[in-house]
Every structure is written in structure tokens, then in C-alpha cells.
Amino acid sequence: MNNQLKWERIQGIVLDAVGTLIEPTPSVAVAYTQAAARQGVRLDVEEVRGRFKAAFRSDLVEGEAGFLSTDEQVERRRWREIVALVLPEVPDPVRAFDELWDHFGRPESWRAFPDAAPAVEAIREAGMKVCIGSNFDSRLHKVVAGLPELADAVEVIVVSSEVGYRKPHAAFFEAVCGRLGLPADRVLSVGDDLENDIQGAHRAGLAALFLSRDGDSGGLPSVAELTAVAALRAAEV
Structure with missing residues (x-):
């Protein structure tokens, strides 16, 4: 498995919800x-x-x-x-x-992390498509719509209960790529769960970036805060 992140190929980013964008x-x-x-x-x-x-x-x-x-x-x-x-x-x-x-x-009952809205804005300004991809159910639509930091920033939300499979199943990531209108190798998965957001994404052909807010990345390509995602791309492309 090649874990090297090739930013020049990335055109879309799927962000996990709980633990990544909201808590x-x-x-x-x-x-x-x-x-x-x-x-x-x-x-x-x-x-x-x-x-x-x-x-x-x-x-x-x-x-x-x-x-x-x-x-x-x-x-x-x-x-x-x-x-x-x-x-x-x-x-x-x-x-x-x-x-x-x-x-x-x-x-x-939820709050957006302080870096969530600035990160989404920076990703969009960098010319990349962005969506939320979460192991949740239809309640997530109402939750996101009620959080002003995210309500108008992210239009596409992919929810496991609506896809039919939960992460890390490949079918979930196939649905994400379909909603973004991009092939798997053009999409980056960002999240805080090693199996669901990183390893599952890799197996489905996506690139992946581990969000490790405590700084313990286990040697994986990672960021400590979401605002670093677009900054990394700008620095490496």
C-alpha cells in the first residue's frame, strides 16, 4: 500500500464528521x-x-x-x-x-471545532471540492444545517445509513467519489479514525490524511488541525 500523499492529484476532500468537524x-x-x-x-x-x-x-x-x-x-x-x-x-x-x-x-447538542469552518473555506478557495462523509444517519443533515459554521459551507453530505454501508466498507467511499464526481485517486479522506477514515480509504483507492489533534500520528501522513490541510496542499503543489 502506497501511503505517499500526492497533492498534485487531489481535486476533492471528504471530511469525517464526529471527531473531525464536530463534537x-x-x-x-x-x-x-x-x-x-x-x-x-x-x-x-x-x-x-x-x-x-x-x-x-x-x-x-x-x-x-x-x-x-x-x-x-x-x-x-x-x-x-x-x-x-x-x-x-x-x-x-x-x-x-x-x-x-x-x-x-x-x-x-453539537459544536463545530474552531478549525472546521476556516478549513472548509480554505479547501474551497484552493479549488477543491469538499463533502462530509460520516458513519451516522439522517439526523446528521439537521445537525449540520443547525450549525452556522457548516450550514452554508458544505453542500454535500454522505451518510452511511443512506449509502447502505458504513465506513470502512469500500462501497461507502465509492458513494463519496460518486457524489464528488471524481475518481478515487483524486479524492483525499481526512478524519480522526485510523481504520474508518485512513485504512478503509486507502483500500478503496483514496488518499488519506490522519487528523491527530494530540499529535500522535503513528508515522502516518497527518495534521494536528484541519486548517493545515489546505496549507499543506499550497506548500506542496
Whole structure:
């Protein structure tokens, strides 16, 4: 696998959403802890954080098309299972799921990273197409539309539940390239998840750039902030 980033070929960029452009506020762990508290269950935030990480990485819910396949109903089942695993103590798990599903579908439950809007603007000014590509569901459209930093900046949003497959499946990246109207080798994937955004993109023929806000890139082509993406291109082309 050739991980060398050839900027002169890049004409479009797909940016991951959660952890790259946006983050939940309050954090996922706090939101889950608050949902439990509303049912009289007091939990430690750090314990909930650990449970969520384990549940999120190990879920096995998939659609009828097999591994990594999804749709809107699959995503609801997947998140219902995650909530049950993270909050087994709550007396009414259906209520907890409904509250959290609604919570994370509201724009006010999210914030754009400070570098998100400047990065998107710089990418567009550099003459490259840009889209958001996320393992999410249809709620993401409302979330992005409600964040002024992104609402008018990114017109194309590719969501796994609408594609039918979640990252890192090649079909997801094929859909991204189709929406951008570019071949895979002309598209750069930028995100904070090594498997979903980097390795999956490489396997599908895209270039990839790891967003490592803590500076730990593992030797991969990386940036510590999104505004460095367009700056790197300007410096290397």
C-alpha cells in the first residue's frame, strides 16, 4: 500500500464528521450519565465513558446485506443496543434510548471545532471540492444545517445509513467519489479514525490524511488541525 500523499492529484476532500468537524456538547459520557440520572440512577462519568467506548467498538448489529451494511432502521437498532449496554441499570431502557436518540439529533447538542469552518473555506478557495462523509444517519443533515459554521459551507453530505454501508466498507467511499464526481485517486479522506477514515480509504483507492489533534500520528501522513490541510496542499503543489 502506497501511503505517499500526492497533492498534485487531489481535486476533492471528504471530511469525517464526529471527531473531525464536530463534537458532542456535553460529551457522550455526560449525556448518558444525565439520562441515567433522570431515572434515579447515579453513575460515574468515567465509568460510563469506558462502557461507551467498549460498546461502540464491539457492536455487531448489521443489515441484511452483511458486514458493515446499514440503513436507518439498522442504525436505530444499533444505538438501542449500545444504550442498553452502557446503561444496564436504568429501569426504563426504552425511555433512555428515546431521550438520547433525540438529544444527539439536535444541533444544540453539537459544536463545530474552531478549525472546521476556516478549513472548509480554505479547501474551497484552493479549488477543491469538499463533502462530509460520516458513519451516522439522517439526523446528521439537521445537525449540520443547525450549525452556522457548516450550514452554508458544505453542500454535500454522505451518510452511511443512506449509502447502505458504513465506513470502512469500500462501497461507502465509492458513494463519496460518486457524489464528488471524481475518481478515487483524486479524492483525499481526512478524519480522526485510523481504520474508518485512513485504512478503509486507502483500500478503496483514496488518499488519506490522519487528523491527530494530540499529535500522535503513528508515522502516518497527518495534521494536528484541519486548517493545515489546505496549507499543506499550497506548500506542496
